[in-house]
Structure formats: structure tokens, C-alpha cells
Amino acid sequence: MRKPLIVVTGVDPTAMQATMASLVWALPDVVAIRHVIEPITQQLSRFVSSMHGSEDTADIDLQHACVGCAVREDILPTILRLSQEPEWRTIVACLPVSAEADHLCATIARDAQVSRYVRLASVISTVPGEGAVDHLLDSDWLGESGLQTGPGDPRSVGEAACAQVEYADLIVSMGAISEMDGDFISALMRPTAEFVPGIENIDVEALTSGRHSSREAHAWRNPRSEYKLPNLGESRAWRIDLSSTRPFHPERLMDEIQGLSGRFRSRGCFWVPTRPSMANTWEGVDGQVSIGQHSEWDPDTPLTRLILTGVGCAPNGVHTIFGNLLLSNAEVQREPGTWLTSEDGLEPWLGDIPHAA
Incomplete structure (x- = not known):
């Protein structure tokens, strides 16, 4: 039986780790993987944990400090290894801060060996509870805050955060959120995605039973998309x-x-x-x-x-x-x-x- 994989993305490290911790507490027999890229030293750090505490840590020297190398050299191999350990029923993978999930999801979709053991259940985008609009429209460069995935990362905080929201199956805020913030998130996300205000309100049963569609997410996120936009209705x-x-x-x-x-x-x-x-x-x-x-x-x-x-x-x-x-x-x-x-x-x-x- 394939094990559900939940992928957590975000640009706010606090919101990402809070979401990961919440899932570890709420799901039975779950193992969580968190990766951190150090763009200056080109090193990838891995932290594996469960309800029992730390399970494994490691530092990996990358040939290039980028998401593609991180996925290939350790993120995907670690997911595959843990999926074959019988004590785990669910895997949560917390990607490096500001990393998009599309590369990992596409790799899993075309890797027969990984797909044999893992079912990609859901991709989560985490956002702050207060000031979500300010966060999503933040024009500061990622490198100014040490949030970049590599030394040449040209993106702004808002560009990275919006892209994650647009790709995700579930967008979750860290705590209560204003109606304007919620309307903006709903306008960015694809029509079949779900927005949940507050980490504590995540339906973990629905989360693990779902199935992420890379094709559907790509169709909405693709710059060349001809996706017909739905009406926003009564929205700010x-x-x-x-x-x-x-x-x-x-x-x-x-x-x-x-x-x-x-x-x-x-x-x-x-x-x-x-x-x-x-x-x-x-x-x-x-x-x-x-x-x-x-x-x-x-x-x-x-x-x-x-x-x-x-x-x-x-x-x-x-x-x-x-x-x-x-x-x-x-x-x-x-x-x-x-x-x-x-x-x-x-x-x-x-x-x-x-x-x-």
C-alpha cells in the first residue's frame, strides 16, 4: 500500500514549521522531513522527526545550491527511504524556504520507483495569519532576508509566495485572517484548491486521502496557460x-x-x-x-x-x-x-x- 506524502511550502519559516508540527501531532505514525539550503556554503541540511523527537539529521554538500540539486541529491532519496520503513504511515516533507513544489511533484510523477511506494496526497502553501496581502505583495528580494534557495535567486518574497499559493492544493494561514486577505488568497489560488484559515482547522483525514494532480496545478500555474478564469463573485x-x-x-x-x-x-x-x-x-x-x-x-x-x-x-x-x-x-x-x-x-x-x- 502506497503511503501518502504531504508537501509543505512557504516563505515564512515560522508558518512552515508550525504547519509541519501541527501535522506531526494530528496524524498517527507520521514522519516529517525538513530541508534547509544554505546558499553561501552550498550545503543542504536534513532534519527528520516524529512524535518521539529527532529521528535523523545530516548535512549534504551540494554541487550547486539550488532546489533541483536538493531534490535529486537528498529530498527524493530520503522520501523513498522512509516510505519503505514499516513504522511510518504518512510522510510530511517540508521543502526549503521559498522553494516551489513543482520540481519535486513532477519528479515523483515520472519516477516509477518512488510512485511504487508514495502517493502524492497534497501540496500545502503556508502564509502568515496577519498581513497576508502584505506578505504576498512583498517586493523585498529573498536574498535580503536570507530566504533565497541559491546565490543567484532573483525572486522577491511576494513572487515566491504567490507562485506557491497558485500551485498548492491547500493554502493555510497561521491563525485568523482578515476577509480582505482571504479574498486575495482565494483569487490567486486555482479554483479546485482550498483555503483554510488557521492551522488547527486542517482536515487531516481529507488531506491524507486526497491526490495531488501535477497536471491540474501546472495548467493553472503555467505562464502559457489558457485557463478560463472563474468569476470572483462578491469579493474584495x-x-x-x-x-x-x-x-x-x-x-x-x-x-x-x-x-x-x-x-x-x-x-x-x-x-x-x-x-x-x-x-x-x-x-x-x-x-x-x-x-x-x-x-x-x-x-x-x-x-x-x-x-x-x-x-x-x-x-x-x-x-x-x-x-x-x-x-x-x-x-x-x-x-x-x-x-x-x-x-x-x-x-x-x-x-x-x-x-x-
């Missing part, structure tokens, strides 16, 4: 879906990108005519936007789509700004060859243009 949160088959003009994008940033969450994909085969990502929180390469479009039709989510009053003029960034009718009619260039100004974020490299 708002959501704006900006979409077009046209690309952004590279020069106007650089000049006016801040027009699509503000105190809200933004995510999605875009393309530019100087790089027509490449889909690019867009991730933003609280006035900061990061862009980068994602994947080749082929065989899909290129799409420019940004989803903005916030609370309070929605910003004015974003539809106009979005439209101004897109190619005009006259620019669309230009011959594709006229966009061939050795540089378009986006190299610092998107790399060299392939045919010009």
Missing part, C-alpha cells in the same frame, strides 16, 4: 485578464513596462516579433516585474496574456497601456523580415536573439 479582490495574439513591441515594452506594474500580482506570457518562436514569462508583485525566457511556441499559436490580481480599487488605464504595448495594425502588416535584428534591447532579460547569437 479584483482580477483583470489581458489577452491578445499580437506581440509586444520590444522598444515600447522597455519604455512602458512599469505601466503594467503596481500593488498587485501580475503573471503570464508574451512574445515579441524580434523573437517570434520564443514564449517569455512575466512575473510581478508590488511594482516589480521580472521577465525571462520560457519555451518554444511550436506547435502552439503565440499568445500575449497577463493576469492581474489585487485587492481594493483596480488600477485605471491598464487595458489602454496593454493595447499600446502591442503591435499596431500598421506594425502587424510589416513583412516578418523587417523585424530581423541582431539586438532588440531585451538581451539582459531574454538573452541573445537566437539567430544573432
Whole structure:
């Protein structure tokens, strides 16, 4: 019989450890694994515990301080080892602070050996009880607070936290939460996910009997997603879906990108005519936007789509700004060859243009 695995993610170490401890107390015969990445020394620390206390600790030198290496070199092997020990009925894996669960979940889904012993039951995203909106829209860099997963981690606190909420099956707050905070979380999470205010309110029986769908989580989180957004109903949160088959003009994008940033969450994909085969990502929180390469479009039709989510009053003029960034009718009619260039100004974020490299 396969053992349920519960994965805990978060950017607030206190909320993560409190959630893990709560599950250890609530579930019978459970073993918990917590991993910590030290990005400077490139060392991974492992802590295994149960109701009886500490079961195992170890320090592992990583070739690179990153989540992928941590999963490959110790997180997944430890899960596999403990799943074969008869005294444990459930496994809780607390990932390194700010790490996303998608890499681990995808690895488990395609690893026949691990899937033989483990059933990925649920992915949890933990958030603070007070000031959840401030936490999710925190524009401070992870490295400023020592929360990064590697020496080159470019993400902000809010970018990492929002991504975890968007991927998770269950979002849980550490204690009571305001209605505005709850509405914002509900607007970010995928429609089939659940939000539980207060760690003590987690239904552990439903948690262990569930089954995480990496495909469903990816469909919602994927920058290239064409997921139809449900209506938010009566909510203090708002959501704006900006979409077009046209690309952004590279020069106007650089000049006016801040027009699509503000105190809200933004995510999605875009393309530019100087790089027509490449889909690019867009991730933003609280006035900061990061862009980068994602994947080749082929065989899909290129799409420019940004989803903005916030609370309070929605910003004015974003539809106009979005439209101004897109190619005009006259620019669309230009011959594709006229966009061939050795540089378009986006190299610092998107790399060299392939045919010009």
C-alpha cells in the first residue's frame, strides 16, 4: 500500500514549521522531513522527526545550491527511504524556504520507483495569519532576508509566495485572517484548491486521502496557460485578464513596462516579433516585474496574456497601456523580415536573439 506524502511550502519559516508540527501531532505514525539550503556554503541540511523527537539529521554538500540539486541529491532519496520503513504511515516533507513544489511533484510523477511506494496526497502553501496581502505583495528580494534557495535567486518574497499559493492544493494561514486577505488568497489560488484559515482547522483525514494532480496545478500555474478564469463573485479582490495574439513591441515594452506594474500580482506570457518562436514569462508583485525566457511556441499559436490580481480599487488605464504595448495594425502588416535584428534591447532579460547569437 502506497503511503501518502504531504508537501509543505512557504516563505515564512515560522508558518512552515508550525504547519509541519501541527501535522506531526494530528496524524498517527507520521514522519516529517525538513530541508534547509544554505546558499553561501552550498550545503543542504536534513532534519527528520516524529512524535518521539529527532529521528535523523545530516548535512549534504551540494554541487550547486539550488532546489533541483536538493531534490535529486537528498529530498527524493530520503522520501523513498522512509516510505519503505514499516513504522511510518504518512510522510510530511517540508521543502526549503521559498522553494516551489513543482520540481519535486513532477519528479515523483515520472519516477516509477518512488510512485511504487508514495502517493502524492497534497501540496500545502503556508502564509502568515496577519498581513497576508502584505506578505504576498512583498517586493523585498529573498536574498535580503536570507530566504533565497541559491546565490543567484532573483525572486522577491511576494513572487515566491504567490507562485506557491497558485500551485498548492491547500493554502493555510497561521491563525485568523482578515476577509480582505482571504479574498486575495482565494483569487490567486486555482479554483479546485482550498483555503483554510488557521492551522488547527486542517482536515487531516481529507488531506491524507486526497491526490495531488501535477497536471491540474501546472495548467493553472503555467505562464502559457489558457485557463478560463472563474468569476470572483462578491469579493474584495479584483482580477483583470489581458489577452491578445499580437506581440509586444520590444522598444515600447522597455519604455512602458512599469505601466503594467503596481500593488498587485501580475503573471503570464508574451512574445515579441524580434523573437517570434520564443514564449517569455512575466512575473510581478508590488511594482516589480521580472521577465525571462520560457519555451518554444511550436506547435502552439503565440499568445500575449497577463493576469492581474489585487485587492481594493483596480488600477485605471491598464487595458489602454496593454493595447499600446502591442503591435499596431500598421506594425502587424510589416513583412516578418523587417523585424530581423541582431539586438532588440531585451538581451539582459531574454538573452541573445537566437539567430544573432
